[in-house]
Amino acid sequence: MQRDILSASVALSHFEVIAMLENKVEMKVAAFLRESRDRSGLSQHEVVSRSDLFGTNKPILSQAAISRLEKRPFSVDTLKTAAYLNAIGVSQQEYHSIIDSFSISEIKGNTMDNVITEKKQAAISMALEALEQVKSLIVVSSYPYLKAFDLESVFSSVAASIKGLDRKPVIGCFGKFDSGKSTLINTILGTDTLPTRFQPATSVINLLVHIEDRPKGINSDVMIMKKGFMPNMLHLPDAVENFLVDQGGKDLLTQLGTHNYQDEHTEAYIAIVFHDAEILRHICLLDTPGDTEGALGNDDELAVAGTEIAEGLVFLSQANGFFGQGQLALAFEAFKNSPPLREHDKKGMGILDHFLIVQSHCHSEMLPEQISVIADVATTRTFKQFSEQSFGQWEKKGFTSRLPESDEFRSRIRPFWRENDVYRSAVIGAIKKMAEQLETNQLSLLEQEIEKRLEGLMERLNSVIGQLEYNKKATQERIQEVEEKDARFRDQADSLEKEFKKLIASCAQRLKSDVEHMRMRFDHIKSTDCLTSKIKSLYENKKDAQEDIGDYVGQWISSELQARLTESGESISSKLELLIEQWQKIVPGHDFSKQEGSSEKVGGVDVDASFNAHAAFIGGLSGLGSLGAMALYVSTISSNLGAYILVGKAAGVLTSLGITGSVTTLTSFVAAIGGPITIGLALAAGIGYIVYRLVGGSWEESLAKKVSKAIEKQDIWPEIEAVVNKYWNSTEKSMNKGFKALLKQTDEHREKMKAEARFDFDPVELSECIQALEKGSQTLANKLHAA
Numbered sequence: 001m002q003r004d005i006l007s008a009s010v011a012l013s014h015f016e017v018i019a020m021l022e023n024k025v026e027m028k029v030a031a032f033l034r035e036s037r038d039r040s041g042l043s044q045h046e047v048v049s050r051s052d053l054f055g056t057n058k059p060i061l062s063q064a065a066i067s068r069l070e071k072r073p074f075s076v077d078t079l080k081t082a083a084y085l086n087a088i089g090v091s092q093q094e095y096h097s098i099i100d101s102f103s104i105s106e107i108k109g110n111t112m113d114n115v116i117t118e119k120k121q122a123a124i125s126m127a128l129e130a131l132e133q134v135k136s137l138i139v140v141s142s143y144p145y146l147k148a149f150d151l152e153s154v155f156s157s158v159a160a161s162i163k164g165l166d167r168k169p170v171i172g173c174f175g176k177f178d179s180g181k182s183t184l185i186n187t188i189l190g191t192d193t194l195p196t197r198f199q200p201a202t203s204v205i206n207l208l209v210h211i212e213d214r215p216k217g218i219n220s221d222v223m224i225m226k227k228g229f230m231p232n233m234l235h236l237p238d239a240v241e242n243f244l245v246d247q248g249g250k251d252l253l254t255q256l257g258t259h260n261y262q263d264e265h266t267e268a269y270i271a272i273v274f275h276d277a278e279i280l281r282h283i284c285l286l287d288t289p290g291d292t293e294g295a296l297g298n299d300d301e302l303a304v305a306g307t308e309i310a311e312g313l314v315f316l317s318q319a320n321g322f323f324g325q326g327q328l329a330l331a332f333e334a335f336k337n338s339p340p341l342r343e344h345d346k347k348g349m350g351i352l353d354h355f356l357i358v359q360s361h362c363h364s365e366m367l368p369e370q371i372s373v374i375a376d377v378a379t380t381r382t383f384k385q386f387s388e389q390s391f392g393q394w395e396k397k398g399f400t401s402r403l404p405e406s407d408e409f410r411s412r413i414r415p416f417w418r419e420n421d422v423y424r425s426a427v428i429g430a431i432k433k434m435a436e437q438l439e440t441n442q443l444s445l446l447e448q449e450i451e452k453r454l455e456g457l458m459e460r461l462n463s464v465i466g467q468l469e470y471n472k473k474a475t476q477e478r479i480q481e482v483e484e485k486d487a488r489f490r491d492q493a494d495s496l497e498k499e500f501k502k503l504i505a506s507c508a509q510r511l512k513s514d515v516e517h518m519r520m521r522f523d524h525i526k527s528t529d530c531l532t533s534k535i536k537s538l539y540e541n542k543k544d545a546q547e548d549i550g551d552y553v554g555q556w557i558s559s560e561l562q563a564r565l566t567e568s569g570e571s572i573s574s575k576l577e578l579l580i581e582q583w584q585k586i587v588p589g590h591d592f593s594k595q596e597g598s599s600e601k602v603g604g605v606d607v608d609a610s611f612n613a614h615a616a617f618i619g620g621l622s623g624l625g626s627l628g629a630m631a632l633y634v635s636t637i638s639s640n641l642g643a644y645i646l647v648g649k650a651a652g653v654l655t656s657l658g659i660t661g662s663v664t665t666l667t668s669f670v671a672a673i674g675g676p677i678t679i680g681l682a683l684a685a686g687i688g689y690i691v692y693r694l695v696g697g698s699w700e701e702s703l704a705k706k707v708s709k710a711i712e713k714q715d716i717w718p719e720i721e722a723v724v725n726k727y728w729n730s731t732e733k734s735m736n737k738g739f740k741a742l743l744k745q746t747d748e749h750r751e752k753m754k755a756e757a758r759f760d761f762d763p764v765e766l767s768e769c770i771q772a773l774e775k776g777s778q779t780l781a782n783k784l785h786a787a
Contacts, residue, residue: 050087096422134776169438172286172310179316180360205270206287210280220247227269307337313355328551335390339399362415458780482757485588511728531704554683569629584613620741628731
């Protein structure tokens with residue numbers, strides 16, 4: 001069976017193989033159900049009459065539902081399945097054990113995981129071999145004329161970038177304290193690695209990685225890192241050294257990574273924990289703090305920041321009080337920040353396959369039917385709110401063309417209790433499947449990113465060829481051309497400099513405009529009329545409204561703020577891009593773009609082997625803590641810059657934003673303002689404490705008035721205004737620094753151009769350089785064509 005599957009995987013995509021395996025299991029389960037009903041001697045009609053689970057004399061099943069269940073059992077919700085099993089006399093434990101046994105027989109040995117891992121390694125190895133082959137053809141050190149282009153650094157940077165793509169997807173666990181996050185991760189690992197207790201335990205983000213991924217020079221089981229460290233920096237020695245707070249054994253987690261109320265280390269932000277669990281060969285696991293109401297420090301900031309690290313998300317909530325008061329705010333934020341991959345990148349993944357909702361603490365005294373009803377009720381109560389606050393944001397930002405359906409949402413809910421074999425195996429199985437899908441998708445994106453880097457390098461070589469061809473011209477002719485171009489640059493640069501300064505100065509007006517807009521939106525949202533209308537549209541009863549409205553309104557205001565800043569940031573970024581493109585065009589360069597074998601642009605960005613305005617500007621942002629709108633700008637254009645931005649300070653900026661080490665280009669909004677927006681979490685808690693009793697006529701209006709007063713009492717407007725101020729102040733500072741770097745590198749480039757024009761080149765040696773570069777470029781072209 002495994003040999004057949006491996007053979008099929010050569011012809012089929014990885015997701016087609018996964019689907020094939022799942023379909024095989026489902027068909028076997030369907031056959032088991034039909035056989036079990038036959039053994040019970042019951043017809044489908046008789047099963048309908050026996051499907052009353054709760055003594056109400058109202059059957060849960062219809063004959064159509066039974067027919068569907070006996071054909072496609074995995075498409076039927078758990079309550080109907082439980083009713084069917086109860087009717088034919090099969091226990092749920094037996095049913096889940098049968099599923100596990102069928103699954104193991106089909107997928108035993110993690111066949112898909114091994115195929116994916118081997119393919120990732122093969123793709124990276126082939127790319128690195130291509131680089132070495134091209135580098136050996138050029139023999140950089142043997143050609144003095146090529147040293148000016150610093151191709152050694154280009155090859156090294158492209159190689160490092162390709163190696164950096166070999167990162168594992170991160171699946172993060174989120175939820176309030178005592179929801180069982182650390183317990184679930186310990187269960188997956190098979191050891192009690194993370195501290196657990198009934199009071200809030202985790203005070204840092206815990207990232208669990210395989211022991212084989214431990215950086216060179218680190219021999220401990222735990223590293224405690226400062227704020228700013230990203231998973232993609234794990235194999236960057238300088239970053240590890242700069243961000244390292246301490247290292248040691250597992251006791252270090254208790255010392256620096258838990259709430260002990262007295263001796264919490266102020267610099268401890270993320271703990272890297274090394275473990276030999278097999279699943280960590282394919283993914284990393286993330287554990288986050290859960291005291292998001294702020295009583296014990298900055299748990300809210302850490303939890304939200306964690307959502308921007310994870311590609312897969314597991315949200316835990318206790319079955320008793322499932323998605324209760326104070327939990328939805330974090331869930332809204334977590335789901336909003338964890339969108340599915342864009343439609344063209346999804347490669348067969350369902351819109352919600354990247355997250356799982358776990359009903360924790362499903363102890364033995366809770367019947368499966370009770371647990372299922374709790375999940376059903378929670379879905380009915382919260383789905384519309386999730387659609388507006390989380391899923392709707394995905395659609396607005398272009399991550400999906402459709403919103404999930406409620407049954408899709410319900411299908412992602414699983415019960416969990418560590419001592420229950422069925423629940424435990426089902427949850428761990430779902431997480432492993434998510435891991436496999438994420439890793440498979442990452443393989444596809446990795447191959448695309450490798451291709452982009454090799455194409456960028458090829459264009460870089462072609463650009464150098466063009467410049468060397470230009471250097472064959474007579475010295476006096478080159479001197480005259482450079483002087484003419486420099487004169488044209490001086491004529492046009494002054495007016496363009498003024499446009500840059502005008503755009504930078506507009507930050508003050510944009511700040512004022514955003515403050516006014518948010519003030520208007522804030523006043524509207526907290527008005528009684530607006531809140532009454534929203535309550536009527538979302539909630540069918542007073543109890544649900546009282547329980548959830550604080551979480552909803554808090555996230556509503558937070559989402560409005562983030563959406564406004566993103567829109568404003570994209571506006572100034574588009575104007576900046578036009579100016580930088582114009583600057584690139586007027587800077588003195590060589591007229592070789594239309595020669596055969598060279599290219600005028602790479603991914604829409606002008607190419608010049610000796611100068612790149614984008615890299616110069618972005619390199620100037622190095623060392624800044626928060627970039628404001630420039631974080632959005634960098635992420636928007638980075639995928640089009642090929643090999644040109646992978647050298648020097650610009651590469652460091654991309655690394656700090658988590659772009660170069662990741663196969664995603666979604667830049668953390670945290671980078672824009674220097675920290676996550678947690679206003680919604682704090683406001684939700686404040687409203688929840690105040691709104692508890694309603695009297696009078698219209699309960700909707702009464703509740704709206706209380707919420708409005710609660711918002712006023714929280715006095716959060718100064719916090720909203722502070723976020724807007726910080727965003728635009730950071731934007732202005734970043735743009736000023738980037739523009740100064742652009743001017744400086746432009747002047748250096750102009751002087752270099754003049755010096756080169758006065759140099760007498762040897763035509764024979766130029767031809768030798770060109771011939772070597774053409775061989776290298778053709779080798780890359782052949783590799784890309786073969787791929």
